[in-house]
Amino acid sequence: MSSIKEYMFDIRYEEMRQWICEELNDDEADEDNPDWAELEEEWHNMQASNEEPAEFFDWYKRHAHSDIHQTFHLQISKLKDLLHIALPDFNEETFYKMTYAYAVTLMESFLADTVRSLIITDEKYFLNAINKVDGIKACKFTISQIAKNKDGAKGFAISELSKLMYHNIEKVMAVLKAILGRDMNTDISKVCAITSLRHDIVHRDGKKTDGQLIMVDKEIAEETILHIEEFVNSIAEQIYAPKNA
Structure with missing residues (x-):
């Protein structure tokens, strides 16, 4: 260097x-x-949110919420296919830990893209966000600042929501509830446990705070993917159902 x-x-x-x-x-x-x-990790997310390309908003305007859901399923299907690859025994533990962590990453990406898409493409959801989401409604910006931002107030709202840790499922659910303006009937207990374990895998190489080693095998990886798919499908169905009713 x-x-x-x-x-x-x-x-x-x-x-x-x-x-x-x-x-x-x-x-x-x-x-x-x-x-x-x-x-x-939150710091790096904040930095990334300030460096979004000019095409950022245009992408969400061109893609419906259902496109984001389909993209998730495409990527998670590829991940499931990888579980059928024959591996040397000494590579299995590392591979399944990586699979576990990436499955959570795909869920986080789905949640982040869904939140952004709702705000960018629907004025009602944008107004809900700036009036009901704690991290946004308390922000103070001058008219001059908003005028200088290419994407106006929505740009500031997206920037603030990009700071959200999307593996903090309880916070994400509170944000979605505020944006949608209604309760969401989704069991988050399994994905909360999954994201907690993912933190140990990513930041402590699969060890708990007390040093206890976490074992992740093929069965656990498959179960994790299944629970994540069920959670994502539940979120998607509750978002799209009112529009399709």
């Missing part, structure tokens, strides 16, 4: 470190803090 790149990396890292320390209210916090990894 060149000296310039090293310098820029150091600056970005220091900005992230200061933000995390402020969130933790601890100036001496470091990577050993149990909440550090999740806040670091």
